[in-house]
Amino acid sequence: MTAPAQARDDAALPAGTGRRIARGWRRARPHLLVALPILLAIAALGLGLASWRAAGTNARIAALESGRDLAVAPDAPAALLLARVRFLAQRGRLEETEPLVEAIERQEAVEAAARARYAVANARMRQAFALLTASDLDRAGPQVTLARQDYRRALQARPDFWDAKLNLDVASRLIRDYPDFDRRTGDELQAEPKKIWTDIPGQPRGGP
Known part of the structure; x- marks a missing residue:
């Protein structure tokens, strides 16, 4: 029963759709490979900035608790x-x-x-x-x-x-x-x- 269903699904796709998808992927892949490190670097920078801010906040809290007037x-x-x-x-x-x-x-x-x-x-x-x-x-x-x-x-x-x-x-x-x-x-x-x-x-x- 599954084979005819698969055949119907394949037949529902326009002719040449698979080839166009493959060509599109080949064209986009170099750009994605270039963009991925940039995106990862931006994410790492954001996490680092958040961590730096949290560390600064904790340091100021500790200073206040120790009696420093900030x-x-x-x-x-x-x-x-x-x-x-x-x-x-x-x-x-x-x-x-x-x-x-x-x-x-x-x-x-x-x-x-x-x-x-x-x-x-x-x-x-x-x-x-x-x-x-x-x-x-x-x-x-x-x-x-x-x-x-x-x-x-x-x-x-x-x-x-x-x-x-x-x-x-x-x-x-x-x-x-x-x-x-x-x-x-x-x-x-x-x-x-x-x-x-x-x-x-x-x-x-x-x-x-």
């Missing part, structure tokens, strides 16, 4: 922006972090955005605790409120971010311990994530 452009890769945010947050330079965090969010780098918000929130909480130790409630309140907002944004980007959930609970307990914080500073993000701890009768409020 400027980072807003259009830099998200990983490099995150390293810069962490560098600034660790040193309390929070006003400089916001444009970088927004740049990460514009890149839709969800993981990096969550970690950037978390780093900023932790820095605000450190400042708040220092101010509370100094009995400076007026300045501590806004830091706690802003920290809570950043923890929430981190959780919006990554709902399974357990460390952010835990620290959000700490910030929320501070709000409960110092109720004037909310009255003085407000809280623009009123929607709370689901409660982390269950209030059990007979246990301190919020205890596990």
Whole structure:
């Protein structure tokens, strides 16, 4: 049954088609042989350039993590922006972090955005605790409120971010311990994530 079918297929081709294909291949082959090394060289150059850029990015990230103060452009890769945010947050330079965090969010780098918000929130909480130790409630309140907002944004980007959930609970307990914080500073993000701890009768409020 297969032979007649093959014969019909061959008969369907115009006469001389096979010869024309063969002649076309013979004419094109020298050009392809010349173009192929060029195409391979271009591909290798592209891979080499990408590797060089990645190595440069990694080197700058390592420098920031070691404590070197390097400027980072807003259009830099998200990983490099995150390293810069962490560098600034660790040193309390929070006003400089916001444009970088927004740049990460514009890149839709969800993981990096969550970690950037978390780093900023932790820095605000450190400042708040220092101010509370100094009995400076007026300045501590806004830091706690802003920290809570950043923890929430981190959780919006990554709902399974357990460390952010835990620290959000700490910030929320501070709000409960110092109720004037909310009255003085407000809280623009009123929607709370689901409660982390269950209030059990007979246990301190919020205890596990």
